[in-house]
Amino acid sequence: MKPQILVVEDEDALATLLQYNLEKEGYTVAVARDGEDALMQAEEATPDLVLVDWMLPKVSGIEVCRRLRGRQETANVPIIMLTARGEETDRVRGLDTGADDYIVKPFSMTELFARIRAVLRRIRPGLAEDVIEAGDITMDRVAHRVRRADREIHLGPTEFRLLDYLMQHPGRVFSREQLLDAVWGSDVYVEARTVDVHVGRLRKALNNKEERDPIRTVRSAGYAFDVNA
Amino acid sequence: MKPQILVVEDEDALATLLQYNLEKEGYTVAVARDGEDALMQAEEATPDLVLVDWMLPKVSGIEVCRRLRGRQETANVPIIMLTARGEETDRVRGLDTGADDYIVKPFSMTELFARIRAVLRRIRPGLAEDVIEAGDITMDRVAHRVRRADREIHLGPTEFRLLDYLMQHPGRVFSREQLLDAVWGSDVYVEARTVDVHVGRLRKALNNKEERDPIRTVRSAGYAFDVNA
């Protein structure tokens, strides 16, 4: 699943530039124009990372940081701060902003990408990884390949995304609704039972006879991917 | 052309060990004993990758990072950080960025090699080799020739560049848009489906009957060149 980034930037040109480049780099991007907007959006769909400008109308970048940190669901979301040269490091550093990193404008996209990768990897290992392994199952997200015990597994796009998501959060149980949101997208409407069918297809593709089924059904709750041997 | 690595490490024993092993692995290695030295050396001969210890006399590893990033010529050079276990805490976290990857001491050479390969592959795929081989396909970028199993393959300019790009990043899946950007140029406007047509032509030229098709279609994602036999 593509990491989702919330960009909080009031300057149109920069916001657009960031969105364009980040999407090209493979992230899903949402843009908020001011602090209030940012907090609302973060509440609706928790992003994997927030990129916030230090200077913002209404609610300052710092304040956005604080509030995000203060809320249960967003407390652990990594934050990268954008600062202009004059707003300088010491002050930013000294304040306990709760930001995980900051970058000084003007910056190169390459540098920004590097930092994003670094932060994501540190906070949520696995999210930024190219390859996920669990037991004898390997998923290569760059090559778009899944293999189990040396044999290649062919999956359709949806099955691929589904497995990706489940492996991303091993052991955790997801309701059908959560899976629909995460894998299908929060905007499409499909029958909840459709998830069952895809889980079924996934299982058939994944499991040889005599192999342990890595997908656990939790009655009246949902499904989970189990790491275990 | 062997990739050139600049090792920045003040501890003699480790520096020597790294140099020895990296050279054995096929890299050209330069060693700097402190941050100043590193910046100087990086300026003289831009390395393909920098391996820098977090703890350094005079100029800290972080500072080396920042300065490298700040300079035009070295802004895009990938950096891998060496950190000791204790240093990996909050203070470091807030600052440590700008590096593309980090590795915690003590580490195994195998692990280090893997990360170096990964970073190099990501940042600078196929350091401009003159000849690329994959399976029974050979591409000579200087002579502009492609052959498969002893027979000469004739390709049009676009097909050539397309194959070139794909072979440059074996296994990796590219969307039609990415391929258009990379092969056609980010400024021209052509239909995304045009990629399909060229892939088709490329396949027809490349594959005899009974030969494995090296180009893999990934439904709703794009195409990839697979090395495999």
Added chain:
DNA sequence: CAGTCAGGCTACGGTTTTGTGACAGCACCC
């Protein structure tokens, strides 16, 4: 033990995505 319910499974019509042959527009070269 009968009733109820959640989840497994299959079949199928419909939709989306990809493969491909045909064609017209160019540039270049006799």
Added chain:
DNA sequence: GGGTGCTGTCACAAAACCGTAGCCTGACTG
């Protein structure tokens, strides 16, 4: 002016994939 080699687009056919309904089984309830 008539070839020749490439290219981008289109239209159509084939293939792959999707979502839903319906039936079935096995588990839980009282």
